[in-house]
Amino acid sequence: MRIQTKVAAFVAVALAVVLAALIAVTVRGGEEGPAAADTPEEESALVRSDSHVLGEPGEQDVTFVEFLDFECEACGAAFPIVEDLREKYAGEVTFVARYFPLPGHFNAERAARAVESAARQGEFEAMYQKMYETQESWGEAQVPHDDLFRGFAEDIGLDMEQYDADYASPEVKERVQRDVDDGLSLGVQGTPTFFVNGEPFQPESVEDFSAVLDEALAE
Secondary structure, three states, X not given: OHHHHHHHHHHHHHHHHHHHHHHHHHHHHOOOOOOOOOOOOOOOOOOOOOOEEEOOOOOOOEEEEEEEOOOOHHHHHHHHHHHHHHHHOOOOXXXXXXXXXXXXXXXXXXXXXXXXXXXXXXOHHXXXXXXXXXXXXXXXXXXXXXXXXXXXXHHOOOOHHHHHHHHOOHHHHHHHHHHHHHHHHOOOOOOOEEEEOOEEEOOOOHHHHHXXXXXXXXX
Protein backbone atom coordinates (compact mmCIF):
# COMPACT_ATOMS: atom_id res chain seq x y z
CA MET A 1 0.00 0.00 0.00
CA ARG A 2 1.09 3.60 -0.49
CA ILE A 3 1.44 4.37 3.20
CA GLN A 4 3.55 1.31 3.90
CA THR A 5 5.88 1.97 1.01
CA LYS A 6 6.49 5.58 1.97
CA VAL A 7 6.60 5.58 5.77
CA ALA A 8 10.11 4.18 6.00
CA ALA A 9 11.43 7.05 3.91
CA PHE A 10 9.41 9.55 5.94
CA VAL A 11 10.79 8.36 9.26
CA ALA A 12 14.34 7.99 7.96
CA VAL A 13 14.73 11.45 6.52
CA ALA A 14 12.54 13.47 8.88
CA LEU A 15 15.12 13.98 11.63
CA ALA A 16 17.89 14.94 9.22
CA VAL A 17 15.69 17.33 7.27
CA VAL A 18 14.24 18.97 10.37
CA LEU A 19 17.72 19.41 11.85
CA ALA A 20 18.94 21.06 8.65
CA ALA A 21 15.83 23.21 8.56
CA LEU A 22 16.34 24.27 12.17
CA ILE A 23 19.82 25.53 11.35
CA ALA A 24 18.63 27.32 8.20
CA VAL A 25 15.64 29.00 9.82
CA THR A 26 17.67 30.04 12.85
CA VAL A 27 20.08 31.84 10.53
CA ARG A 28 17.21 33.56 8.77
CA GLY A 29 15.20 34.43 11.86
CA GLY A 30 18.01 35.30 14.25
CA GLU A 31 18.64 33.91 17.72
CA GLU A 32 15.64 35.60 19.28
CA GLY A 33 13.24 34.45 16.55
CA PRO A 34 10.80 36.71 14.74
CA ALA A 35 8.18 38.74 16.49
CA ALA A 36 4.64 37.53 15.93
CA ALA A 37 2.85 39.61 13.34
CA ASP A 38 -0.27 41.56 14.23
CA THR A 39 -3.21 39.25 13.53
CA PRO A 40 -6.82 40.36 12.98
CA GLU A 41 -9.25 38.80 15.42
CA GLU A 42 -11.18 37.07 12.64
CA GLU A 43 -8.04 35.31 11.42
CA SER A 44 -5.15 33.49 12.98
CA ALA A 45 -1.56 32.97 11.88
CA LEU A 46 -2.42 29.30 11.45
CA VAL A 47 -5.21 29.61 8.88
CA ARG A 48 -5.76 32.82 6.93
CA SER A 49 -8.74 33.71 4.77
CA ASP A 50 -6.55 33.07 1.70
CA SER A 51 -4.92 29.86 2.97
CA HIS A 52 -5.19 26.97 0.54
CA VAL A 53 -7.63 24.20 1.45
CA LEU A 54 -7.03 20.83 -0.19
CA GLY A 55 -10.32 19.60 -1.59
CA GLU A 56 -13.49 20.65 0.15
CA PRO A 57 -13.62 21.90 3.75
CA GLY A 58 -14.74 19.29 6.26
CA GLU A 59 -18.07 19.60 8.02
CA GLN A 60 -16.58 18.88 11.44
CA ASP A 61 -14.66 21.52 13.37
CA VAL A 62 -11.31 19.79 12.83
CA THR A 63 -8.47 21.36 10.88
CA PHE A 64 -5.22 19.70 9.80
CA VAL A 65 -2.53 22.21 8.76
CA GLU A 66 0.82 21.40 7.19
CA PHE A 67 3.67 23.86 6.70
CA LEU A 68 5.58 22.37 3.79
CA ASP A 69 8.50 22.72 1.43
CA PHE A 70 8.05 21.15 -2.01
CA GLU A 71 11.76 20.29 -2.19
CA CYS A 72 11.82 18.66 1.25
CA GLU A 73 12.23 14.86 1.03
CA ALA A 74 10.32 14.32 4.27
CA CYS A 75 7.43 16.39 2.89
CA GLY A 76 7.52 14.31 -0.26
CA ALA A 77 7.35 11.14 1.82
CA ALA A 78 4.50 12.58 3.89
CA PHE A 79 2.54 13.58 0.77
CA PRO A 80 0.94 10.14 0.12
CA ILE A 81 0.14 9.81 3.81
CA VAL A 82 -1.73 13.12 3.75
CA GLU A 83 -3.45 12.10 0.51
CA ASP A 84 -4.69 8.91 2.17
CA LEU A 85 -5.86 10.89 5.19
CA ARG A 86 -7.78 13.22 2.91
CA GLU A 87 -9.56 10.25 1.39
CA LYS A 88 -10.25 8.63 4.76
CA TYR A 89 -11.56 11.81 6.41
CA ALA A 90 -13.22 13.41 3.38
CA GLY A 91 -16.17 15.54 4.45
CA GLU A 92 -15.03 15.60 8.07
CA VAL A 93 -11.58 17.22 8.33
CA THR A 94 -10.37 20.42 6.64
CA PHE A 95 -6.84 20.01 5.24
CA VAL A 96 -4.81 23.21 4.80
CA ALA A 97 -1.44 23.58 3.07
CA ARG A 98 0.90 26.46 3.96
CA TYR A 99 4.14 27.35 2.16
CA PHE A 100 7.38 27.14 4.10
CA PRO A 101 10.27 26.96 1.59
CA LEU A 102 13.57 26.57 3.40
CA PRO A 103 16.53 28.75 2.40
CA GLY A 104 18.78 25.69 2.14
CA HIS A 105 16.70 24.32 -0.76
CA PHE A 106 17.68 26.03 -4.00
CA ASN A 107 14.36 25.63 -5.85
CA ALA A 108 11.91 25.51 -2.93
CA GLU A 109 10.84 29.15 -3.12
CA ARG A 110 10.55 28.91 -6.91
CA ALA A 111 8.36 25.83 -6.54
CA ALA A 112 6.13 27.64 -4.06
CA ARG A 113 5.77 30.59 -6.45
CA ALA A 114 4.87 28.19 -9.26
CA VAL A 115 2.19 26.59 -7.11
CA GLU A 116 0.84 29.95 -5.99
CA SER A 117 0.76 31.13 -9.61
CA ALA A 118 -1.30 28.05 -10.49
CA ALA A 119 -3.56 28.77 -7.52
CA ARG A 120 -4.41 32.14 -9.06
CA GLN A 121 -5.93 30.23 -11.95
CA GLY A 122 -7.81 27.82 -9.70
CA GLU A 123 -5.26 25.02 -10.07
CA PHE A 124 -3.51 25.00 -6.70
CA GLU A 125 -4.05 21.31 -6.08
CA ALA A 126 -2.98 20.20 -9.56
CA MET A 127 0.38 21.98 -9.24
CA TYR A 128 0.78 20.97 -5.59
CA GLN A 129 0.47 17.33 -6.62
CA LYS A 130 2.72 17.81 -9.65
CA MET A 131 5.54 19.12 -7.48
CA TYR A 132 5.52 16.10 -5.21
CA GLU A 133 5.04 13.59 -8.02
CA THR A 134 8.14 14.96 -9.80
CA GLN A 135 10.25 15.90 -6.77
CA GLU A 136 12.88 13.25 -7.42
CA SER A 137 13.62 14.77 -10.84
CA TRP A 138 14.39 18.29 -9.57
CA GLY A 139 14.86 18.21 -5.81
CA GLU A 140 18.32 18.96 -4.43
CA ALA A 141 19.42 20.54 -7.72
CA GLN A 142 21.64 23.58 -7.43
CA VAL A 143 20.48 25.21 -10.65
CA PRO A 144 17.20 27.09 -11.16
CA HIS A 145 14.30 25.03 -12.51
CA ASP A 146 12.02 27.87 -13.60
CA ASP A 147 11.64 26.37 -17.08
CA LEU A 148 10.74 22.96 -15.68
CA PHE A 149 8.05 24.46 -13.45
CA ARG A 150 6.77 26.46 -16.42
CA GLY A 151 6.45 23.18 -18.28
CA PHE A 152 4.33 21.84 -15.42
CA ALA A 153 2.08 24.87 -15.82
CA GLU A 154 1.69 24.11 -19.52
CA ASP A 155 0.95 20.46 -18.72
CA ILE A 156 -1.98 21.38 -16.49
CA GLY A 157 -3.34 23.83 -19.04
CA LEU A 158 -2.68 27.20 -17.45
CA ASP A 159 -2.90 30.50 -19.29
CA MET A 160 0.85 30.92 -19.75
CA GLU A 161 0.84 34.69 -20.18
CA GLN A 162 -0.88 35.02 -16.82
CA TYR A 163 1.35 32.35 -15.26
CA ASP A 164 4.53 34.13 -16.37
CA ALA A 165 3.28 37.44 -15.01
CA ASP A 166 2.24 35.94 -11.70
CA TYR A 167 5.41 33.88 -11.28
CA ALA A 168 7.56 37.01 -11.60
CA SER A 169 5.26 39.28 -9.62
CA PRO A 170 6.00 40.82 -6.22
CA GLU A 171 2.47 39.85 -5.15
CA VAL A 172 3.11 36.12 -5.52
CA LYS A 173 6.49 36.37 -3.82
CA GLU A 174 4.91 38.29 -0.94
CA ARG A 175 2.07 35.76 -0.69
CA VAL A 176 4.58 32.93 -0.21
CA GLN A 177 6.53 34.98 2.31
CA ARG A 178 3.38 35.67 4.35
CA ASP A 179 3.01 31.93 4.91
CA VAL A 180 6.66 31.73 5.96
CA ASP A 181 6.23 34.65 8.35
CA ASP A 182 3.16 33.04 9.88
CA GLY A 183 5.04 29.78 10.30
CA LEU A 184 7.93 31.50 12.02
CA SER A 185 5.54 33.34 14.35
CA LEU A 186 4.06 29.96 15.29
CA GLY A 187 7.47 28.47 16.02
CA VAL A 188 7.82 26.41 12.85
CA GLN A 189 11.47 25.51 12.37
CA GLY A 190 11.46 22.69 9.84
CA THR A 191 9.26 20.80 7.43
CA PRO A 192 6.90 19.13 7.44
CA THR A 193 5.32 20.72 10.52
CA PHE A 194 1.75 19.72 11.35
CA PHE A 195 -0.97 21.31 13.48
CA VAL A 196 -4.29 19.71 14.40
CA ASN A 197 -6.89 22.15 15.72
CA GLY A 198 -4.18 24.68 16.43
CA GLU A 199 -1.93 22.34 18.39
CA PRO A 200 1.47 21.19 17.08
CA PHE A 201 1.46 17.52 16.14
CA GLN A 202 4.65 15.46 15.90
CA PRO A 203 3.87 11.96 14.56
CA GLU A 204 6.13 9.06 15.46
CA SER A 205 4.32 6.58 13.22
CA VAL A 206 1.76 6.54 10.43
CA GLU A 207 -0.87 5.38 12.89
CA ASP A 208 -0.40 8.59 14.87
CA PHE A 209 -2.01 10.61 12.07
CA SER A 210 -5.31 8.74 12.24
CA ALA A 211 -5.17 8.59 16.03
CA VAL A 212 -4.89 12.36 16.46
CA LEU A 213 -7.67 13.03 13.94
CA ASP A 214 -9.95 10.41 15.50
CA GLU A 215 -9.36 12.00 18.89
CA ALA A 216 -10.08 15.50 17.56
CA LEU A 217 -13.28 14.32 15.87
CA ALA A 218 -14.45 12.63 19.06
CA GLU A 219 -14.09 15.79 21.16
